[in-house]
Amino acid sequence: MVSAYLPYRLVNYYLARKNLLRPAPPINLTFSITNKCQSHCQTCHIWKIYQDNPEAKKEELSLGEIEQTFGTMDPVFFFNISGGCPFLRDDLPEIIKLASVYLKPRVIHIPSNGLEPDRIMSMLSTILKDLSHRSEGTYLQIKPSMDGLGACHDRIRGTKGNFDKLLLLMENLKTLQKSYPKLQVGLGTIISTLNIDRLGEIIKFIDQLEIDSYIAEIAEIREEMLNASAALTPRPEDYRQAVGLLCRHFGKRPSKSVGLTKFTRALRLIYYPLSLRILSEARQVIPCYAAFSNVHLSAYGEVWSCATLGSKKSLGNLREQSYNFRKIWQxxxxxxxxxxxxxxxxxxxxxxxxxxxxxxHPATLIKALKLYLSLP
Incomplete structure (x- = not known):
């Protein structure tokens, strides 16, 4: 079921970008709840923040500050929890409870490095029990990272034994799904210069796991990830081959469900060639609606348009504005x-x-709808 506010807000964003209306509240919220991380990934250097400055941990938003902020926000459709490693915040279940009360998301998405399967499963059980009583229509998506197989994954993620723990987590998640049908289990791969030549074997392996979804995203230089000095983004000619592989995979792979999951699959089939054009042409191929449809909150209360621009183009700080998100947004x-x-x-x-x-983008939306109807 589509939330009633979605059509109005989408029309609003389109007109607001043309300076015809004031922007409506965002429908997509990403919240980096912590910068704590026990991984040592080569593609992301967030884990270095507290290694270099342990005292900075104390500056992360408290649960009380988060509640004050959520209390000034309107409902969102998609709530993406990010980090660091989200499961290293002991109050993660309470943060999601606050989100379900104030933000009422239809989809909650949590990434994971898979390093602490028992801790992750314990927290997810608590979260799912609460959601089943409080927000029956909300889907919880858990998406661990798989950037390679075996030692390759461990090398890229910087932690020995990570791959084995990831497989254990996936097995446990599929068992948990039997009790909670609103739990969706996926995997994600960051395509970088470190693994682009092994993408085919990664996809083949993931197919055998019979999960709900899979997304591969190209490695970027992002303000959020502190990775400006790393040579991670593949060359366009190399990424073009990866795009062909991904499109063939998603085009023939039968969907496990219909509705939102299948439509997301259609969008991904369009996203991969689009991302190649953006990388090759170094421009917005279609208009960007960051700071209109989407917003990103940092662990310290900075309001960003997106993770790429990050603090370089901050909209404001919640602590400096009495946690009034609406005031910052306007x-x-x-x-x-x-x-x-x-x-x-x-x-x-x-x-x-x-x-x-x-x-x-009207032309792209029409293309996605046609593709959705044609997918197996």
């Missing part, structure tokens, strides 16, 4: 960031934002 500083984006000053293949951009 501020001059926020409008200045929107003008920067509207003026085509940035481009990136960030998947989370690209889906909203495709929905708000």
């Amino acid at each position: 501020s001059k500083k926020a409008n200045d960031v929107r003008d920067f984006i509207i003026s085509w000053n940035c481009s990136c293949p960030l998947a989370n934002q690209a889906y909203a951009n495709m929905l708000l």
Whole structure:
């Protein structure tokens, strides 16, 4: 069931980007709840933050501050919890409970490095029990990372034994699904110069796991990830081969369900060639709606348009504005960031934002609907 506010907000974003209306509240919220992480990934250096500055942990938003913030926000359709490793926050179940009370998301998404299967399963059980009573219509998506097989995965993620723990977690998650049908289990791969030549074997292995969804996203230089010095993004000619592989895979793979999951699959089939064009042409191939449809909260209360621009183009800080998200969202500083984006000053293949951009681009939306109807 589509939330009643979605059609209005989508029309609003389209017109607001043309400076005809004030932007409505976002439908997609990403919240980096912590920068704690026990991985040592080569593609992301968030784990270095507290290694270099342990005292900074104390600056993360408290549960009380999070509740104050959520209390000034409108409902969102998609709530993406990010990090760091989200499961390292002891109050993760309470954060999700607050989100279900104030934000009422239809989809909650949590990534995972899979390093602590027992801790993850314990927290998920608590979260799912609460959601089953409080928010019956909400889907919880858990998406661990698989960047290679065996030692390759461990090397990229910087932790020996990670792959074996990941497989144990996947087995446990599929067992948990039997009790909670609203739990969706997926996997994600970051395609980088470190593994692009092994993408085929990764996809083949994942197919055997019979999971609900799989997404591969190209490695980017992001303000959020502190990885500006790393040579991670594949060359366009190499990524083109990966795109062909992914499109063949998703085009023939039967969907386990219909509705939102199948439509997301259609969007992904469009996203991969689109991301290749963005990478090759270094421009917004279709208009970007960051700071319109989507918003990102940092662990320290910074409000960002997206993870790519991050603190370089902050809309404001929640602590400095008495945790009033609406005030920041409608501020001059926020409008200045929107003008920067509207003026085509940035481009990136960030998947989370690209889906909203495709929905708000009429020609691409029509293409996605046709593809949805034709998929097996």
